[in-house]
Amino acid sequence: MAIALGLVTSTILAMYYLPQLFLLNIGNATIKKGGSISIFTSWVPISLAYSLRDIGITAIPEVIVPSIVNGTPVIVRGIEPGYISYYGINATQTELSRGALVGRELAKELHIEVGDEIVITSFKGITNNVTVIGIINSIKYPQLNYEVVMNITMAQHLNSLPTPIVNVIYVNASNELISRVNQVYGLRIITNMTSDYLAVLDSMNHTVFNGPPLTNMTIALPFGAYYAIAYNKSAITWSSQVILTENVTIQVMSVSVPRFINVAHALPGEWIIVEWPNGSLVSDYYLLIYYGNGSLAYSTVGGVALRQCRCQEVCIELS
Numbered sequence: 659m660a661i662a663l664g665l666v667t668s669t670i671l672a673m674y675y676l677p678q679l680f681l682l683n684i685g686n687a688t689i690k691k692g693g694s695i696s697i698f699t700s701w702v703p704i705s706l707a708y709s710l711r712d713i714g715i716t717a718i719p720e721v722i723v724p725s726i727v728n729g730t731p732v733i734v735r736g737i738e739p740g741y742i743s744y745y746g747i748n749a750t751q752t753e754l755s756r757g758a759l760v761g762r763e764l765a766k767e768l769h770i771e772v773g774d775e776i777v778i779t780s781f782k783g784i785t786n787n788v789t790v791i792g793i794i795n796s797i798k799y800p801q802l803n804y805e806v807v808m809n810i811t812m813a814q815h816l817n818s819l820p821t822p823i824v825n826v827i828y829v830n831a832s833n834e835l836i837s838r839v840n841q842v843y844g845l846r847i848i849t850n851m852t853s854d855y856l857a858v859l860d861s862m863n864h865t866v867f868n869g870p871p872l873t874n875m876t877i878a879l880p881f882g883a884y885y886a887i888a889y890n891k892s893a894i895t896w897s898s899q900v901i902l903t904e905n906v907t908i909q910v911m912s913v914s915v916p917r918f919i920n921v922a923h924a925l926p927g928e929w930i931i932v933e934w935p936n937g938s939l940v941s942d943y944y945l946l947i948y949y950g951n952g953s954l955a956y957s958t959v960g961g962v963a964l965r966q967c968r969c970q971e972v973c974i975e976l977s
Contacts, residue, residue: 680722680733682799684744685830689839697722698781698817700825706839707827708861709882713901715831718744719824721813724781727806728768734778734806736813736824744828746798747807754809757791761803765793778806780816788812822864843902844876847886849910854895856910859885872910886910 680697681688690700702719710717721736739751749759758778760770770776772790779785788808796802814821829836847856849872856875858867861883869875872888879902888896888910896910 680735680801681826682720682745682801682828684718684828685716687829687831687836689827689829689836690825692840697825698724701819701823702825702827703860704822704824704827705860705862705864706880706882707824707829709901710827710829710831712861712883715829715835716744718828719810720826720828721810721817721819722825723813723817725806725816726779727764728770728776730768732764732778732804732806733801734780734808734813734816735802736808736810736817738810745796745802745807747794747796747802749792749794749807753792754807757789757808758812759792759794759807760790761805761807762793762795763803764805765790776806778816780818782816782818784816784818786812786816822862838903839881842878842880844905845879845884845886845900845902846874846876846905846907847872847910848874848907849888851888851895851910854888854890857885857887857889859887 689702689706690697691702694700704719707717707719718741719738723734723736725732725734727734737745737754739754742749742751742754747759753759758776760768760776764770768776770790770793772793774790775787776790777785777787794802794807810824811821814823817825819825845858849856851872854872856867856869856872857865858877858879860866863885866879866884867877881902883899883901886898886900886908887894898908898910900906900908
């Protein structure tokens with residue numbers, strides 16, 4: 659028993675300190691946190707992947723979790739179902755959304771078949787029982803044949819990562835663009851409004867700033883797509899989208915917006931994050947806000963560009 663425990667411990671340590679071993683290098687660059695001791699301790703905002711997609715760059719986020727599967731040290735890899743084709747495995751997006759995929763060689767070693775339930779315990783001490791819905795074989799990335807592949811949201815849970823965070827992002831981009839990713843820019847907002855509030859949302863509609871009555875100001879933000887929105891109670895008075903690849907100044911002009919009695923308050927911190935029934939994030943959706951009389955108050959697209967993903971319409975009525 660002691661020998662077996664020592665073997666498992668030494669294997670996990672080897673996995674932990676060999677970060678490059680588990681990178682698939684999809685595309686021509688891999689984005690991870692600078693200075694992280696291991697790929698498993700790298701924290702990268704997934705919103706960066708969405709921002710890159712907004713400008714036509716393929717960006718594939720991934721979570722990599724050292725785990726014990728049925729008593730054996732294994733790497734669990736979390737990927738987005740919509741990008742499964744980049745991994746060169748014989749499985750579909752629908753299958754990945756329903757359970758875990760097990761590599762062919764690992765399945766042979768552990769005598770795993772489709773329909774079996776496996777017990778996964780991550781190096782963070784989180785345990786999940788998952789149904790095997792497919793045995794995969796990848797010629798493009800042979801290491802996947804020895805791993806467990808699952809939906810990225812399930813892997814985030816195993817790795818105790820919040821929804822906005824992943825370990826790495828694979829991209830296919832120019833050296834110039836890659837050099838900009840780690841830079842911080844000044845988003846300068848100039849306004850003549852005095853009674854409105856300002857919200858700045860990232861490309862996943864997460865609030866990065868929500869301030870009191872507007873003044874001329876500069877917000878330091880990293881590369882990415884952002885929505886700047888001025889609002890008064892639940893009425894949108896002005897909005898703009900910007901891809902922040904340089905220091906940008908935007909002018910906020912007052913716009914006449916009808917007001918109605920008994921309008922509900924809806925601060926940006928309460929704005930929705932849309933999920934599919936399986937819990938994965940909807941990459942693209944329409945956000946439509948209506949006044950009580952049925953007229954459209956505001957509309958925008960959340961997430962990445964419409965050309966890339968299926969869209970789901972979300973309507974909020976302000977009564």
